[in-house]
Amino acid sequence: MSGGVGGAAALEPLVRDVLGALAEGAARRGGPVAAGAPAGIEAAVAEVFRTASGPTALGRLTELLSHGSADPADPACAAHLHCPPLAVAVAADLAVSALNPSQDSWDQAPAATALETLLLQELAALLGYDPAEAAGVLTSGGTESNLMGLMLARDRVLGAATGRQIELTGVPRTGAGGGLGAAAGARPRILASAAAHFSVQRAAALLGLGEDSVIPVAVDSQLRMKAGALAAKLEQCVERGQLPVAIVATAGTTDTGAIDPLRECAELAAEYGAWLHVDAAYGGGALLSDRLAPLLDGIELADSVSLDWHKLGWQPAAAGVFLVRRSETYASLARRAVYLNPADDEEAGYPSLLGLSLRTTRRADAFKIAVTLRTLGREGLGRLVDACHELAVAGARAVAAHPRLELHGEGEPGGSDPVLTAFLFRYVPEEGAADGARTDRLNASLRRRLLREGGAVVGRTELPGEGPGRVRLKLTLLNPHATVAEVERLLGAVVAAGVAEEGA
Numbered sequence: 239m240s241g242g243v244g245g246a247a248a249l250e251p252l253v254r255d256v257l258g259a260l261a262e263g264a265a266r267r268g269g270p271v272a273a274g275a276p277a278g279i280e281a282a283v284a285e286v287f288r289t290a291s292g293p294t295a296l297g298r299l300t301e302l303l304s305h306g307s308a309d310p311a312d313p314a315c316a317a318h319l320h321c322p323p324l325a326v327a328v329a330a331d332l333a334v335s336a337l338n339p340s341q342d343s344w345d346q347a348p349a350a351t352a353l354e355t356l357l358l359q360e361l362a363a364l365l366g367y368d369p370a371e372a373a374g375v376l377t378s379g380g381t382e383s384n385l386m387g388l389m390l391a392r393d394r395v396l397g398a399a400t401g402r403q404i405e406l407t408g409v410p411r412t413g414a415g416g417g418l419g420a421a422a423g424a425r426p427r428i429l430a431s432a433a434a435h436f437s438v439q440r441a442a443a444l445l446g447l448g449e450d451s452v453i454p455v456a457v458d459s460q461l462r463m464k465a466g467a468l469a470a471k472l473e474q475c476v477e478r479g480q481l482p483v484a485i486v487a488t489a490g491t492t493d494t495g496a497i498d499p500l501r502e503c504a505e506l507a508a509e510y511g512a513w514l515h516v517d518a519a520y521g522g523g524a525l526l527s528d529r530l531a532p533l534l535d536g537i538e539l540a541d542s543v544s545l546d547w548h549k550l551g552w553q554p555a556a557a558g559v560f561l562v563r564r565s566e567t568y569a570s571l572a573r574r575a576v577y578l579n580p581a582d583d584e585e586a587g588y589p590s591l592l593g594l595s596l597r598t599t600r601r602a603d604a605f606k607i608a609v610t611l612r613t614l615g616r617e618g619l620g621r622l623v624d625a626c627h628e629l630a631v632a633g634a635r636a637v638a639a640h641p642r643l644e645l646h647g648e649g650e651p652g653g654s655d656p657v658l659t660a661f662l663f664r665y666v667p668e669e670g671a672a673d674g675a676r677t678d679r680l681n682a683s684l685r686r687r688l689l690r691e692g693g694a695v696v697g698r699t700e701l702p703g704e705g706p707g708r709v710r711l712k713l714t715l716l717n718p719h720a721t722v723a724e725v726e727r728l729l730g731a732v733v734a735a736g737v738a739e740e741g742a
């Protein structure tokens with residue numbers, strides 16, 4: 239067992255095996271991802287899984303995992319919001335695994351319960367919330383946090399979960415005339431930009447509102463929600479007798495890092511009596527940087543917020559955070575389980591986090607974040623954010639300067655420098671991009687070629703809309719130790735793969 243006074247001694251030789259195998263696997267991989275097609279990786283995994291046994295199984299399987307990983311610590315692995323975790327955060331997470339605290343009751347996690355509460359107060363203050371008023375919880379990530387925000391929004395308006403209307407204080411009534419009571423029969427609607435994360439639709443479905451309750455709001459070419467379009471959609475809801483339950487503003491869209499106009503969203507939410515949820519799963523990291531934090535101006539007005547420290551925060555997954563501005567709006571999640579948080583325990587001063595989470599058993603994911611914050615400080619983490627931002631700006635400029643690469647939004651008003659740490663671009667064939675369908679096919683296949691050769695892991699997405707010519711490659715730069723020269727080398731590999739595909 240890993241706990242107790244003897245636990246560390248039991249772990250030590252095993253951890254040494256793991257560390258050795260991690261290094262061996264990375265050396266055998268020799269790049270961002272193991273070369274080969276999926277069938278080759280599957281065969282190698284099946285072979286080791288079948289033959290590994292006994293005390294050497296840990297080392298063999300770890301070497302296999304390391305060899306067969308897409309490693310975000312390699313500068314050429316830059317497809318997704320998939321960060322290289324900080325070694326100190328991973329070491330902290332080892333302590334959590336060894337002790338296995340569970341956050342659903344005080345008697346399973348005395349210190350970890352207190353630490354999660356303190357960390358959330360610090361993060362609430364970082365957002366600009368009043369920590370004495372706010373509440374929150376660690377989550378599995380933006381998907382769960384978005385579900386929670388929309389659940390509380392639904393319950394505030396519909397009183398669904400507990401069967402009672404939740405007390406509304408200081409919240410303006412809807413513009414529909416007659417307020418929430420009169421609107422109880424109206425169809426609930428969620429307004430989110432066309433570039434919002436797909437988990438918003440999924441949450442709406444899970445909450446019984448239906449995917450089609452999410453009304454897409456138009457975005458500009460950088461995928462930023464248009465405030466005028468949001469106002470028009472809200473007005474249309476009211477005219478149709480629908481109830482705008484929530485506005486979801488994205489602070490850092492997954493593809494371009496675009497930040498919706500948060501202050502205007504907050505004003506419109508107040509005007510129409512809607513809940514404002516800000517999905518800052520990606521952009522929340524900007525709060526760590528003095529230079530970038532002003533981009534999130536207005537986030538402090540949100541009713542709830544999603545943050546993911548396993549993105550722009552260098553934590554091993556999962557490190558999601560959900561926060562609400564006013565703790566009383568959390569009411570509909572409250573639960574009493576006599577074996578976890580009996581009232582007499584709470585009265586005697588034993589706090590419980592049970593009623594803050596959708597989950598019961600819950601890892602102490604706050605611990606690694608707390609250790610990281612204390613080790614590097616906000617300033618230290620802010621420097622990492624700034625380094626990734628600068629890398630993205632340099633990378634985007636290198637794309638713009640390359641004759642065979644086209645930066646998305648190049649030459650448009652408002653500039654084409656990345657907002658955060660990601661940008662979209664594409665390879666342009668010899669004769670130009672006029673044949674959109676061929677350009678799409680080339681870009682899609684050059685990315686698979688890079689994966690197959692084990693040379694680079696580059697993102698692939700599509701611009702919103704219909705028809706050919708929308709496929710784009712994406713770099714999401716989350717490795718603060720990567721250099722501009724390494725990003726330029728990665729772009730060179732993209733061009734070489736494009737040329738090879740054209741000749742194929």
Ligand SMILES: *Cc1c(COP(=O)(O)O)cnc(C)c1O
Binds near residue numbers: 379381491492520546
């Ligand atoms: C990543 C992301 C999510 C989903 O978060 P998970 O942690 O993967 O569950 C939601 N919204 C945005 C904007 C994201 O970038």
